[in-house]
Amino acid sequence: MPIGRQAPISRVWPSGGAHLWPPGGTSDLHSHRRGHLVYAACGVLSLHTDRGTSIVPANRVAWIPAGFAHHHRAHGHTDMRIEFLPPALARLVPDHPAVFVASDLAREVLLTLSGPRTHDRAARARLRRVLVDELQEAREQPLHLPEPRDDRLRAIARVLHADPADNTPLAQLGRTTGASARTLSRLLHDELGMTFYQWRTQLRIHHALVLLAEGHDTAHVAHACGWSNPSGFIAAFTDIIGTTPGRHRAGDRR
Template sequence: MPETRQSRIWPSGGVHFWPSGGASEAHAHTRGHLVYAARGVLSVHTAEGTSIVPANRVAWTPAGVVHRHRAHGDTDMRIVFPAARLLPEHPAVFTASGLAREVVLALTGPREYDRAATARLHRVLADELRAAPERPLHLPEPRDDRLRAIARRLYEHPGDTTSLAELGRAIGASARTLSRLFRDELGLTFPEWRTQLRIGHALVLLAEGHDTTQVAHACGWANPSHFIAAFSAVVGTTPGRHRVKVAQ
C-alpha cells in the first residue's frame, strides 16, 4: 500500500489514517476482513463493482477477493479480521449498529485486551452482523459494451439528466433493450442504478467538504429537498448529519 499518515497493524486487525484521495493497490487477503470508516468515507472496489462505506455501514470482503480501497476526505479506516466465520461468501455491506461500531473501535483502538476479552468482542461483533441487514451502497459493474458506454458517461458526469432513450440513441440501442439489460445483468432498473451512482458520488463530495446544495446540483437534483429525501432513503440519515459525522 502507498504511504499513509499513520498505520497500525496487528494479527486481528489494524488502523490506516488515509489522506483524502489515498488509495491502496489491488490486493487480496488470506482471511476475510471488515472495514469501517470511523471518519471520512471509504470506497471498496472489486471486479463486481464499487461499494461506498459511510459511517453507518461496515464492509465485508471475503478471503481471496481482490480489492482496493480509496479514501474520500481524511479517513480513519478500521480493519478487523474476525475470529468467527462470517457469511455471506461474497463482498457485502451491512448496516452498522451502534454496538457494532463500538466493538470495531474497541478492537482497533489503543486499549489492549487479553485473548479472552478479544474473543468475546469478536463474538459480539459476529452476532451483530449476522442480525444486520445487508444495506449496500453498491454500484454493479456492467459487462455489456452498451451498458459500459452509458456507465462511462455517467461516471464522468453523475449529474447528467439525459433519458435512457436519448442515451440509447447515442450508442445505437433502444431504451427497451437497455432497460432489459440493466435488469438482467445488474439486477436494477436504470433509474435505480443511476440513483445509486448519484448517491455514491454525493457521499464522496460531502466527505470532501461540499455543502448540500452544491452536492444536490452536482448530482443531478435541481431541487435540494428532493436530493435530501433520496439521500436519506438510501443512506439512512440526512446529508447534513452525514457531513457532520464524517468530519468528526
C-alpha cells in the first residue's frame, strides 16, 4: 500500500494487514483489486473516496469495494486493521463504500483475523463468512459524508469544512455562490439525499470525531463544531454515533 510522509508500523499478509498509524498519518491515493474491510481497533480513521468521506471510530467497520481509489488519515494514534474479502463474499456486501456498526462478534473476528495467531485457510474462510453474516445483519450507518458534485455546493462545503461552527443560513451562503436557498435545497436533495440541516450536522459530527480523537473535551468540541451548549451536541452525537461523546472518547464500542 503506498503511504504518505508519516509511515505506519505495518504487518501485512495476503489476506490483510495491521498498521499502527501516528496522529496525522496519511496514505497516498490508491486502490485494491479486492474489496476490503477497514477497522480502527483504536483511534479514528477518515477514509476518502470521490464519493465522499467516511469516518471510522472504534465501534464501526468500513467497507471499500474493489477498484475504489481512496486514501485515509489517522486521527490520534490509530491501530488500523484490514481484511480483504474474496469475490464470492464481496458480492454479499454493498457495491459502494459503506460504514457498519461493529458488533462484538464482528470486532472479535476482525481482531482474530488480523492478530498474531496463525489460522489455516479453511479456518480463515469460516471466520470471514461469519464476519460477512454479521455485516449483513447490521444496517449501514450515517457516517459517510457524501461529496457534492455541483460547484455551488462544493463552495459551501469548503466554508463549512473550514469552520464547522459557521451558522450562516443557507440563503446567505447561497448569495456568495449565486444560488437561492431553494435551488441549493433542491441540489442537496437530488445529489446527497439530505436537507441542509442534516448535511451540516453530519459534517459537524465528522469534525467532532476527529477532535475527540485528538483529545479535546466535550465542551470544547461542542463549541468548535457549532453547538451553543454541550447538551445539544451530546444529543446529536448520540443520535448518529450511538453512544455519548464521553463514552466514545473512553473507548466504549457499544
